[in-house]
Amino acid sequence: MMAVTLATNALVLLALMTGLWIVATRLRDVSIIDCCWGAAFVVVAWVSVTLNRPPSARMLLLVVLTTLWGMRLSLYLLLRKRGHAEDRRYQAMREYHGPRFWWVSLFTVFLLQGLLVWFVALPLQVAAVIASPAPLGGLDVCGAALWLIGFAFEAGGDRQLARFRADPANQGRVLDQGFWRYTRHPNYFGDCCVWWGLYAVVAAGGTWGTILSPVVMTVLLLKVSGVALLEKSIGRRRPEYAEYVRRTNAFFPGPRRN
Numbered sequence: 331m332m333a334v335t336l337a338t339n340a341l342v343l344l345a346l347m348t349g350l351w352i353v354a355t356r357l358r359d360v361s362i363i364d365c366c367w368g369a370a371f372v373v374v375a376w377v378s379v380t381l382n383r384p385p386s387a388r389m390l391l392l393v394v395l396t397t398l399w400g401m402r403l404s405l406y407l408l409l410r411k412r413g414h415a416e417d418r419r420y421q422a423m424r425e426y427h428g429p430r431f432w433w434v435s436l437f438t439v440f441l442l443q444g445l446l447v448w449f450v451a452l453p454l455q456v457a458a459v460i461a462s463p464a465p466l467g468g469l470d471v472c473g474a475a476l477w478l479i480g481f482a483f484e485a486g487g488d489r490q491l492a493r494f495r496a497d498p499a500n501q502g503r504v505l506d507q508g509f510w511r512y513t514r515h516p517n518y519f520g521d522c523c524v525w526w527g528l529y530a531v532v533a534a535g536g537t538w539g540t541i542l543s544p545v546v547m548t549v550l551l552l553k554v555s556g557v558a559l560l561e562k563s564i565g566r567r568r569p570e571y572a573e574y575v576r577r578t579n580a581f582f583p584g585p586r587r588n
Contacts, residue, residue, distance in 0.1 A: 331381070331382060331459050332456070332459045332460075334381065335377075335378055335381050335382065335455050335458060335459050336448075336455055338377060338381060339374050339377050339378065339448060339451070339455060340448055342373060342374075342377055343370065343373075343374070343444040343445075343447055343448055344441070344444060346366075346370060346373065346444065347363075347370075347440040347441055347443065347444035348436070348440070348441075350362060350363060350366055350440055351435065351436045351439075351440040351441075354435070354440075355432050355435075358416070359415070359416045359420075360416060360417075360420040360423075360424075360435050360439055361411060361414075361416045361417040361420055362411070363439055363440060363443060364407050364411070364417065365404055365407045365408040365411055366404060367403065367404065367407070367443065367447070368399065368400035368401065368402070368403030368404040368407075369400055369401060369404040370400075370443075370444070370447045371396055371399075371400045371447060371450070371451050371454075372396060372397050372400035372401055372404075374447060374448070374451040374454060374455065375392065375393045375396040375397065375400075375451070375454050376393065376397075378454055378455045378457075378458035378459075379393050379458050381458070382458040382459050382461065385458070385461070386461040386462060386463075386535070387465070387466055388457065388461075388462060388464075388466060388470065388531060388532075388534065388535050389457055389458050389461065391466070391470065391474065391531060392454055392457055392528060392531055392532065393454075395474065395477050395524075395527075395528060395531075396454060396528065398481070399477075399481060399484075399524050402481075402485060403484070406485075406488050406492075410492065419559075420435075420439070423435070423438075423439075446546075446550070449542075449543060449546060450525065450543050450544075450546060450547050451543070452540045452542075452543045453528060453529050453532040453537065453540040453543050453544070454528070454532070456532070456537050456539075456540050457531075457532045457535055457537055460535065460536070460537055461535075462534075462535030462536050462537070464534070464535060464536065466534070467534060469530055469531075469533065469534035470530075470531050470534045472530055473527045473528065473529070473530030473531035473532075473533075473534060474527065474531065475527070476523050476526055476527035476530060477523065477524050477527030477528060477531075478527075479520075479523050479527075480519075480520040480521065480522065480523025480524035480525075480526075480527055481520065481524060482520065483509055483513075483516045483517070483519055483520030483523065483583075484516070484517045484519075484520030484521055484524065485520070486508065486509050486516070486520075487508070487509045487510065487515075487516030487517040487520060488517055490505065490507070490508040490509060490510060491505055491510070491517075502568060502569070503568070503570060504568050504570040504571055504574045506574055506577075506578065509583075510578075511578070511586060512578070512579065512583035512584060512585070512586070513578065513579050513580070513581060513582065513583040513584070514557075514561075514574065514575065514578050514579065514580050514581075515556065515557050515560070515580065515581055516583070518551045518552075518556045518557055518581065519581055519582065519583065521547070521551055521556075522544075522547065522548050522551050522581075525543075525544045525547045525548075526544050526548075528544075529541065529543065529544045551581075552581060557580060557581060561575075561580075
C-alpha cells in the first residue's frame with residue numbers, strides 16, 4: 331500500500347500543480363502558487379488517510395494538525411494577495427525569461443513546488459500506511475506542543491505584520507514588537523516548529539526514517555526560499571532594517587541585544 335499511497339499523491343500533486351499553472355498562465359500571475367502551498371499539504375494528508383482506512387488515532391491527529399496549519403496559511407496568503415499584482419520575485423523571473431516564462435514556470439515553480447510538497451509530506455504519507463498500534467503517548471504530546479508553539483508564532487506573527495502594514499504611518503518602517511521583537515522571522519520559525527512537531531508525532535509511531543523531510547523544510551526556510559531570500563532585498567527597502575538586524579535574532583527567538 332506504500333507504493334500506491336506515494337504514487338497516488340504524486341499524481342494528485344501533478345494534476346493540481348499543472349492545473350494551477352494553466353490558471354496562472356491565463357491570469358499572468360504566478361503568485362497564486364503561494365496561496366496554495368499550505369492547502370497542497372492538506373490534500374496530501376487527506377488522500378493518504380482516505381487510501382489507508384481505518385486511520386489510527388495518531389494519523390487522525392496528524393490530519394487535524396496539518397489541516398489547521400495548511401488551511402490557515404493558504405487563507406491568510408489568499409487574503410493578503412487580494413488586490414495585489416504578481417509578487418516581485420516572479421516578476422523578476424518573468425522579465426529574465428521573457429517569452430519562455432510560460433513553460434519555464436511550469437517546471438521551476440509549479441512542478442518543483444509539487445515535488446517539494448510530496449517530499450516534505452513523506453512523514454504523513456508513511457504514517458498513514460504504517461498504522462502503529464501504539465497508543466498516543468508522551469512523544470505525541472511533545473510533538474503536538476511543538477506544533478502549537480510553531481502555529482502560534484506563525485499565525486501570530488502573520489497577524490501582527492498584517493496589522494502593522496495596514497497602518498499607513500508604518501510605510502517603510504520595521505515591525506519590532508510582538509513576536510517580531512524576539513526573532514526577525516517568527517513566521518518561518520513557526521513553520522519550522524510545525525513540521526518538526528508533526529515529525530515527532532510520526533516518530534512516536536515508530537516511523538523515524540522520514541527525518542530528511544523536516545530537515546529539508548528547515549533548510550528551505552533558512553537558506554533558500556525563506557530567511558536568506560527575503561533578507562537579500564529588505565534592507566534596501568527599509569533603512570531601519572540594519573539596526574533591527576543588529577538587535578534581533580534572525581531565526582530562533584531570543585532577547586534583544588542592546
